Structure formats: C-alpha cells, structure tokens
Amino acid sequence: MKNSVVDAIGNTPLIRLKRASEETGCEIFGKAEFMNPGQSVKDRAGLFIIRDAEKRGLLKPGGVIVEGTAGNTGIGLTVVAKALGYRTVIVIPETQSQEKKDALRVLGAELIEVPAVPYKNPNNYVKVSGRLAAQLAKSEPNGAIWANQFDNAANREGHVRTTAAEIWEQTGGKIDGFVSAVGTGGTLAGVAEGLRGKSKDVKVALADPMGAALFSYYTAGELKSEGTSITEGIGQGRITANLDGFAPDFSFQIPDDEALPIVFDLVQEEGLCLGGSTGINIAGAIRLARELGPGHRIVTILCDYGTRYQSKLFNPSFLREKGLPVPEWMDRSPEIHV
Numbered sequence: 001m002k003n004s005v006v007d008a009i010g011n012t013p014l015i016r017l018k019r020a021s022e023e024t025g026c027e028i029f030g031k032a033e034f035m036n037p038g039q040s041v042k043d044r045a046g047l048f049i050i051r052d053a054e055k056r057g058l059l060k061p062g063g064v065i066v067e068g069t070a071g072n073t074g075i076g077l078t079v080v081a082k083a084l085g086y087r088t089v090i091v092i093p094e095t096q097s098q099e100k101k102d103a104l105r106v107l108g109a110e111l112i113e114v115p116a117v118p119y120k121n122p123n124n125y126v127k128v129s130g131r132l133a134a135q136l137a138k139s140e141p142n143g144a145i146w147a148n149q150f151d152n153a154a155n156r157e158g159h160v161r162t163t164a165a166e167i168w169e170q171t172g173g174k175i176d177g178f179v180s181a182v183g184t185g186g187t188l189a190g191v192a193e194g195l196r197g198k199s200k201d202v203k204v205a206l207a208d209p210m211g212a213a214l215f216s217y218y219t220a221g222e223l224k225s226e227g228t229s230i231t232e233g234i235g236q237g238r239i240t241a242n243l244d245g246f247a248p249d250f251s252f253q254i255p256d257d258e259a260l261p262i263v264f265d266l267v268q269e270e271g272l273c274l275g276g277s278t279g280i281n282i283a284g285a286i287r288l289a290r291e292l293g294p295g296h297r298i299v300t301i302l303c304d305y306g307t308r309y310q311s312k313l314f315n316p317s318f319l320r321e322k323g324l325p326v327p328e329w330m331d332r333s334p335e336i337h338v
C-alpha cells in the first residue's frame, strides 16, 4: 500500500530483453522506468529536486516550481507537485511531441511553448525557464524555485540513491555493464556512481544519439556534433553539472536507423511499447555486449512509454518525411474483417 503517488515512484522491475539477449549471448535487462506514475525515468529526478528544495527551505507551501524540459521532467515534477501542493510552470521547446504537451496540460502544468533554439541562444528553453523563475520568485505570494535539472545535483543523487541501489539489489550484484543515453546526465552519471561505488568491475557506457556532442568529447576530448536524431529528451551539447567528474568506460554513437528498428521490434515481439531514447539505450547495450563478449549481464534504461510519441515515432508519414525506415506492419490494414 502506498500513502500517495509520490511513494509509487521507483522500485521499477528489471525486464529481460529477449531478442537483444539472444543476439549477443549476454543477458540484457531493461529497467522499466515507463512504469513510474509519470511514465518515465524523470519522476525520480522530479521527486529528488523537490525534496531537496524543501529541505533547503527554498520551496514554501503553495510555491511555484519552474522548469525548462523536453517534457518528461515537467511531467515528473508536476505529478509530485500536485500531490504535495505546489504549482508548476513548464517551458518546453515547441518541437517536442504533442502527446507530452497534452499530458502536461492534463496534469495541470502551466505550459509555455518556446521556439527550439541552441543552448547558447538567450532564448533557449532552459535559459527562459531560469529567467522566469527569478521573476516569479519576486512576484508570486508563495515564491518560486527553478528546478534546473541540468545543473542541479539532486537529480544525479536521485539515481545514486534509488536507480543504482535498486539495480544492484535486483541483480544481486551480478552485473557487468550499464549503458544509457544522456539528457541531463543524471541517470548515466548517477547510476555509474552508485554501481561503481559497489564494484570497480562494472563497465559503464554512454549511448549517444546523432546530433549530441558527448561521444566526441569522451572519445576525442572535444565537444563536437554531427547529424540529427528524432529522439527526444536526450542529446547533450555540454558538460552539465550532473556529468561533472564522470567518465564512461565505453562510448557509442548510435544513428536513428540502428535504434528505431529495435523499438519497432520490441512492440511486435516483446509487448514493450517504448520511446526513441530507449532504442538508443538498447542499441548501446547490444554494442557493449559485443565489446564484453557473451556471458555478461548488462542493464540499461527503458526510459518512457511509446504512446508518448504516437504522432512521430509510430507515424509512418512522419518517418518517411525524415527518411527513416518504416516497418512493414505499420502500414498494414487489419486482416480480419467483420
């Protein structure tokens, strides 16, 4: 029994990924973060950021939480905020999926859509949210805070204390590798810190989408990006505070045409309907399995639920427009007629 939705965050199961395991001769498991109340890995960050702000005395009853987010952090923060009596003001780039924006509105977030511009532009969504928080801190009767997920260490701490601890416990310490993509870096750096604290033998890998700059940073020491990706919520261009002091053992750059077929096969063959970043993660897990060789156990993150991307990832016209492969079943009409 749970006292509130807040207590239903975390303790997600590890699910064996059949095809990835069979193809590599390794045991590949996904941590089912889509089973959190806000349906993503970011509920944990939302919870830890809010609890940390409360502990520091920054967040007052009825206060406002402001954040710039690709959507999932906004959803996580809003779920927790509603349960604890806070308001959320969410700044989102207009390019993010309609389903995430709809979810935020349904949950009662006050949503502000802004044009998608690079981080160095003062009108980038993260910077707009920071300025808005400073403004609302003065004008709101109960004050306001900026969640600042990218550079707020409470995000990473949430993954050290919960995600990594759960993975260690669930595997009984029998784990050889962990792989994840990076949005803020909270998941990758936090789980790495937690697992490496338990065993020096766990290999940690970055799975970077095209268009991100971390692969080149960790392999050549230079933040440089090439290409693009339709995945959302991942693809970092700078070393955030959450990534501070972190270094992976392996780095992989994963193109969309390697990641998306994995997502499509998972729905049809394993009943797992997941978002694009999960495809990047599983492609990374397969690459790590090939590096380590058969017989190893690798864990990755199943970041969020796929219906959040119905209009993009699971839409044949959108995929064709982007020049991406469309699975045959997606175009097929029903074979049974009544």
Ligand code: PMP
Binding pocket: 040, 041, 042, 070, 072, 073, 181, 182, 183, 184, 185, 186, 187, 188, 232, 233, 234, 275, 277, 278, 303, 304
């Ligand atoms: N996948 C999705 C769908 C996300 O929204 C995020 C967070 N933005 C991530 C992966 C990456 O998580 P993190 O911020 O912990 O790096």
